[in-house]
Amino acid sequence: MNEQELIESGRRRIAWSRAQMPILADIGSRFAGSKPFAGLTIGICLHVEAKTGVWIETLLKGGARIAITGSPGSTQDDTAAALAALPDVRVYSHSGETFDDHIRHCRLVLDAGPDLIADNGGDLHALIYGEDAHGALRKSLRGATEETTTGAFRLYEELQCRDFPTLVINDTQAKRVVENRYGVGSSVVDALMRATNIMLHGKRIVVIGYGYCGAGIAQRLRGMGAHVTVVDREPLSRLEAHLEGFSTDELPNALASAQVVITATGRSGVLDGEMIGLLRSGSIVANAGHFATEIDLAALVEAADAVVRVRDQIERYEMKDGRHVYLMSQGNLVNLTAGDGNPIEIMDLGLALQSLSLARLAQSASGLAKGAQAVPRDIEREVVERALAAWVTGRDTP
Numbered sequence: 006m007n008e009q010e011l012i013e014s015g016r017r018r019i020a021w022s023r024a025q026m027p028i029l030a031d032i033g034s035r036f037a038g039s040k041p042f043a044g045l046t047i048g049i050c051l052h053v054e055a056k057t058g059v060w061i062e063t064l065l066k067g068g069a070r071i072a073i074t075g076s077p078g079s080t081q082d083d084t085a086a087a088l089a090a091l092p093d094v095r096v097y098s099h100s101g102e103t104f105d106d107h108i109r110h111c112r113l114v115l116d117a118g119p120d121l122i123a124d125n126g127g128d129l130h131a132l133i134y135g136e137d138a139h140g141a142l143r144k145s146l147r148g149a150t151e152e153t154t155t156g157a158f159r160l161y162e163e164l165q166c167r168d169f170p171t172l173v174i175n176d177t178q179a180k181r182v183v184e185n186r187y188g189v190g191s192s193v194v195d196a197l198m199r200a201t202n203i204m205l206h207g208k209r210i211v212v213i214g215y216g217y218c219g220a221g222i223a224q225r226l227r228g229m230g231a232h233v234t235v236v237d238r239e240p241l242s243r244l245e246a247h248l249e250g251f252s253t254d255e256l257p258n259a260l261a262s263a264q265v266v267i268t269a270t271g272r273s274g275v276l277d278g279e280m281i282g283l284l285r286s287g288s289i290v291a292n293a294g295h296f297a298t299e300i301d302l303a304a305l306v307e308a309a310d311a312v313v314r315v316r317d318q319i320e321r322y323e324m325k326d327g328r329h330v331y332l333m334s335q336g337n338l339v340n341l342t343a344g345d346g347n348p349i350e351i352m353d354l355g356l357a358l359q360s361l362s363l364a365r366l367a368q369s370a371s372g373l374a375k376g377a378q379a380v381p382r383d384i385e386r387e388v389v390e391r392a393l394a395a396w397v398t399g400r401d402t403p
């Protein structure tokens with residue numbers, strides 16, 4: 006595709022998503038009147054795909070200038086081209102980028118001098134708090150949002166985020182339940198089926214991590230007739246899985262018979278070299294967690310003597326001990342790399358939380374404390390009420 010064809014293709018994708026996003030449409034109309042972001046630049050790190058495109062349009066209606074990068078593996082080049090063709094939008098992202106490219110692009114977003122940032126996974130925060138070159142932003146930023154569980158872990162556990170307020174979208178029950186459980190549950194199953202074309206009925210599938218995402222994935226897989234075994238390091242999570250009727254076991258036992266293994270923990274090295282050595286020959290391994298580090302790729306490469314791409318998004322590792330295993334999307338989040346990500350309506354709700362959170366942060370007298378914290382309850386309630394109006398009654402949003 007030439008540049009113009011890419012732009013047209015991206016516009017068609019965005020238009021399809023826009024038609025299913027009534028909550029953002031309503032917020033956009035309101036922003037067009039109140040202009041909460043007039044004169045402000047928003048620096049964004051979020052998957053550069055069509056739903057994000059509709060959200061960018063919403064922020065532009067509110068008067069924002071945008072600098073955006075995505076995450077490795079999930080960028081749609083046509084969506085990126087369509088967004089880059091809009092006035093006041095700079096896009097630093099392309100498909101096939103490495104993690105080093107990604108960090109370089111995050112630095113470019115910060116070099117745009119944002120007044121607000123919207124982060125996903127904590128990389129923008131890590132650069133602001135970790136690199137002197139971006140230190141001035143600690144004083145000048147009005148505030149930030151963080152989208153996901155993994156970013157929240159980093160903000161609360163690793164980074165000392167004390168200089169500006171960061172609203173953690175993932176700390177809302179609305180996001181955890183609607184997106185992580187229902188959205189990720191269905192989109193991971195969709196991606197697995199599309200990319201492999203295998204039958205899930207009767208398959209023995211191990212889900213590692215029974216949090217919001219893992220529970221959703223396990224439920225949807227069961228709905229497709231799979232035999233699901235849940236592994237979690239927390240006894241209470243395993244007990245919950247048991248009470249929900251799932252099998253539960255220690256990882257080594259579970260791997261012995263697994264035909265498909267899906268990680269959803271938000272932690273690194275869950276499937277390490279030792280566990281990779283226990284994978285059944287012919288098993289398919291995929292990750293739904295934020296970073297590609299849940300499956301130890303270096304250990305997998307070390308244990309193999311050949312890697313062959315057998316299908317789009319699937320590589321076959323010929324192991325030195327004679328087994329073979331299939332890895333999906335090089336360990337990147339499978340629903341965004343081998344599928345279209347979470348369903349559009351789900352992201353309508355999630356990105357509405359983002360929009361109203363950023364508008365609150367944009368007010369210089371927002372009254373918010375510095376540091377990472379939950380989204381104000383009134384914002385969550387408003388978004389849930391809008392979702393109820395749109396989804397339950399089928400009426401247009403107010």
Ligand SMILES: NC(=O)c1ccc[n+]([C@@H]2O[C@H](COP(=O)([O-])OP(=O)(O)OC[C@H]3O[C@@H](n4cnc5c(N)ncnc54)[C@H](O)[C@@H]3O)[C@@H](O)[C@H]2O)c1
Binds near residue numbers: 185
């Ligand atoms: N793919 C997507 O579209 C998408 C969307 C939202 C969140 N996420 C990501 O998915 C991951 C999980 O998010 P969540 O909201 O379910 O988190 P969560 O905290 O609710 O659940 C994680 C679960 O993993 C378990 N766990 C942690 N380390 C483990 C280990 N070594 N072995 C076994 N179990 C372990 C924890 O006990 C917990 O029950 C995060 O990285 C999050 O950022 C992905």
